[in-house]
Amino acid sequence: MTINNQVARALSLVLLSASAATAQPSQIPTATPTLSAQEKLEISEQVDNEVDRAFGHTATLLNIMLVVLTLLPILAAAGLWLLRRSVISELVAETKKRLEEEVDAQLQKEVAIELQKQTEAFKQELEILKSDFVGQLSQLNNLFVDAQTQKEQIFQQLSALTPAPSLVVDYIHPEIQQKIQELTTQLEKLKGGNPQLFFTANDYLKQGDALFVEGRYDEAFASYNLVIEKQPEIYCAWVNRGWTLRKLGRYEEAVLSYDKGIEIRYDQYIAWFGRGNALRKLQRYNDAIASYNKTLELQPDFHWAYHHKARCHALQGNHDLALESLQQAINLKVDKHRELAKTNPDFDILRQDDRFQKLIKG
Numbered sequence: 070m071t072i073n074n075q076v077a078r079a080l081s082l083v084l085l086s087a088s089a090a091t092a093q094p095s096q097i098p099t100a101t102p103t104l105s106a107q108e109k110l111e112i113s114e115q116v117d118n119e120v121d122r123a124f125g126h127t128a129t130l131l132n133i134m135l136v137v138l139t140l141l142p143i144l145a146a147a148g149l150w151l152l153r154r155s156v157i158s159e160l161v162a163e164t165k166k167r168l169e170e171e172v173d174a175q176l177q178k179e180v181a182i183e184l185q186k187q188t189e190a191f192k193q194e195l196e197i198l199k200s201d202f203v204g205q206l207s208q209l210n211n212l213f214v215d216a217q218t219q220k221e222q223i224f225q226q227l228s229a230l231t232p233a234p235s236l237v238v239d240y241i242h243p244e245i246q247q248k249i250q251e252l253t254t255q256l257e258k259l260k261g262g263n264p265q266l267f268f269t270a271n272d273y274l275k276q277g278d279a280l281f282v283e284g285r286y287d288e289a290f291a292s293y294n295l296v297i298e299k300q301p302e303i304y305c306a307w308v309n310r311g312w313t314l315r316k317l318g319r320y321e322e323a324v325l326s327y328d329k330g331i332e333i334r335y336d337q338y339i340a341w342f343g344r345g346n347a348l349r350k351l352q353r354y355n356d357a358i359a360s361y362n363k364t365l366e367l368q369p370d371f372h373w374a375y376h377h378k379a380r381c382h383a384l385q386g387n388h389d390l391a392l393e394s395l396q397q398a399i400n401l402k403v404d405k406h407r408e409l410a411k412t413n414p415d416f417d418i419l420r421q422d423d424r425f426q427k428l429i430k431g
Contacts, residue, residue, distance in 0.1 A: 227249065233305070308326070308343060320350045320351050327340050357381050
């Protein structure tokens with residue numbers, strides 16, 4: 070038996086003796102039973118067992134208390150450490166937040182100051198740019214006005230010098246041709262240097278006429294197309310376009326262009342005359358004669374219609390009608406048609422006719 074057990078046993082005996090003494094009444098004496106040696110031994114063993122069990126339980130509790138008491142400082146230290154860490158983290162977070170707020174406030178202040186500086190600088194630059202722009206715009210406007218003025222002057226001179234294609238004769242005085250060429254060259258340079266220059270439909274019409282006189286038929290055709298794009302109801306554009314197509318040998322297209330002009334202004338003889346010329350080139354002589362007759366219906370003294378009508382009759386082998394029409398042309402313009410009849414191959418079939426010889430000799 071260990072020292073702890075002996076101590077426990079002694080305490081138990083003391084407690085049992087005190088309990089037995091307390092249980093005996095003071096007035097009534099009782100007889101003390103006599104226990105055998107065997108019974109004493111059993112009682113002693115029971116007491117030992119009971120003491121061992123009680124002491125084991127008590128020792129366990131004491132051990133637990135000792136462990137708790139041993140761990141308590143460690144747990145307290147750990148708790149204090151965690152508490153300290155939590156407080157430090159909270160302080161750090163609060164300090165960080167406050168610093169960020171201060172930094173943001175300072176940054177916003179600096180940004181606002183810098184932005185204000187840049188805004189002021191930008192305003193100054195904007196004022197400078199605005200002033201420069203206004204100056205340049207004024208200069209460009211002056212240049213544009215000057216270019217427009219030059220353009221108007223050029224077209225005025227072209228209008229005075231340039232006949233319509235339908236009135237262009239085979240011979241134009243060289244000085245007039247040279248002046249027209251100089252004006253169209255100036256116009257091209259002016260337009261090339263001022264792409265913003267505004268051209269009206271009438272401008273393109275005049276330009277087309279000038280190019281036609283110069284013999285630049287493809288360019289003239291392009292100008293007339295620009296007129297039609299802007300104002301498709303301009304009669305002269307269709308008719309002059311038809312004249313240009315005749316010069317280019319595109320007779321079918323020329324007839325269609327003349328037809329469009331006639332659709333716009335049915336009573337204009339020059340479109341009928343041009344249509345007759347294109348049909349004559351296509352060897353549609355009857356249709357050509359019909360167009361010439363319509364021309365003479367609208368303009369009875371138009372000698373060129375008689376002349377070309379005579380050519381159609383001659384090419385058909387109709388001597389009488391050919392000589393009749395040629396006579397009327399000569400009556401209206403003696404020298405012109407007499408000279409042309411002498412050399413025009415369309416009249417070769419009539420050259421053996423005495424009436425023809427008399428007409429051309431006068």
